[in-house]
Amino acid sequence: MNNDIPEPQAVCSPITSSAIFMVATLAPDRDALHTVREWCADIAGLTRSVGKRVPAGNLSCVCGFAASAWDQLFGGPRPAALHPFREFGVEGRRAPATPGDILLHIRADQMDLCFELATQLMTALGDAVKVVDEVQGFRYFDMRSIVGFVDGTENPVGRQVPKFTLIGDEDPAFSGGSYVLVQKYLHNMTAWNALPVEAQERVIGRTKLSDIELGDEVKPSNSHSALTTITGADGEELKILRDNMPFGRPGAGEFGTYFIGYARSPAPIELMLENMFVGRPVGNYDRLLDFSTAVTGGLFFVPSAELLEDLAERTPD
Numbered sequence: 001m002n003n004d005i006p007e008p009q010a011v012c013s014p015i016t017s018s019a020i021f022m023v024a025t026l027a028p029d030r031d032a033l034h035t036v037r038e039w040c041a042d043i044a045g046l047t048r049s050v051g052k053r054v055p056a057g058n059l060s061c062v063c064g065f066a067a068s069a070w071d072q073l074f075g076g077p078r079p080a081a082l083h084p085f086r087e088f089g090v091e092g093r094r095a096p097a098t099p100g101d102i103l104l105h106i107r108a109d110q111m112d113l114c115f116e117l118a119t120q121l122m123t124a125l126g127d128a129v130k131v132v133d134e135v136q137g138f139r140y141f142d143m144r145s146i147v148g149f150v151d152g153t154e155n156p157v158g159r160q161v162p163k164f165t166l167i168g169d170e171d172p173a174f175s176g177g178s179y180v181l182v183q184k185y186l187h188n189m190t191a192w193n194a195l196p197v198e199a200q201e202r203v204i205g206r207t208k209l210s211d212i213e214l215g216d217e218v219k220p221s222n223s224h225s226a227l228t229t230i231t232g233a234d235g236e237e238l239k240i241l242r243d244n245m246p247f248g249r250p251g252a253g254e255f256g257t258y259f260i261g262y263a264r265s266p267a268p269i270e271l272m273l274e275n276m277f278v279g280r281p282v283g284n285y286d287r288l289l290d291f292s293t294a295v296t297g298g299l300f301f302v303p304s305a306e307l308l309e310d311l312a313e314r315t316p317d
């Protein structure tokens, strides 16, 4: 990792077996803004206090702020690429933007650690926020998504992780920060399970049991893998860091994927969404969306750990 950049939050931390995703909106009063600012300086300490109790539990917390919250909470300057979630697609196949000012991504190898930290963080915030979405995600067998395919294989590794996820010289005041995009998806598992495995493999672009990428001669151009593979101006493949989690309530017929993607700019994640929902070329959309509906969407800026503490001292202009 580049030692010149400030210490990041736990963006690049290893994949865990449990997670809690929380999206909250700010209460509309000045006291609430003050409480949230002060809380920014407490997050790291609370994470240490809870995590210390199970040292091998890998507890971590990432906190992000949406464009709707930044100016109110902290004023200028603002992260260069922070903007409201961009919607993509057409009616019936749409990536909607939904309300949310603050995102918490809490990860650990045991749900009790995630649960305890979420409780402590919420207690500290009190009435200053209203939680509008809360999902407990779990690891499903050998790193599989709820649709039965291994998820996360093509994530960047090693030095590629900070290279693709952490802001550097392009926005010096916010270096060590990151952007994170989340979407909650619900799947029609009856329709999905009715597809033969070979057809499912053509939807994802990989084999189901062994997780091997299909060759270019057989991988359809509307497969998920084909449409989320993108390259930059120099022809180099652009990666994002994903840590999706299955969630659901079988008794209620709910089967979901909580998508979470980190990158040093929102642009690559948005290009993937455009390819998936609009199509590449237009109309050649992601076949996975015939079985999956996005019900939430939010884009957040993740300050470096150092900046997060300093934000407690900020006052909006």
Ligand code: HEM
Pocket (backbone or CB within 6 Å): 145, 146, 147, 149, 150, 151, 152, 153, 154, 155, 183, 185, 204, 206, 224, 225, 226, 228, 229, 240, 242, 244, 257, 259, 261, 269, 270, 272, 273, 288, 292
């Ligand atoms: C409907 C919810 C989703 C499910 C169930 C899902 C599942 C998967 C699976 C099983 C793979 C193959 C293994 C891997 O490399 O991880 C994959 C790959 C990938 N997905 Fe998703 N995904 C979802 C949504 C998204 C979204 C919204 C994005 C981006 C905006 C995305 C970006 C990617 C990328 C970049 C890859 C790697 C492609 C490659 O290099 O081959 N996924 N996903």
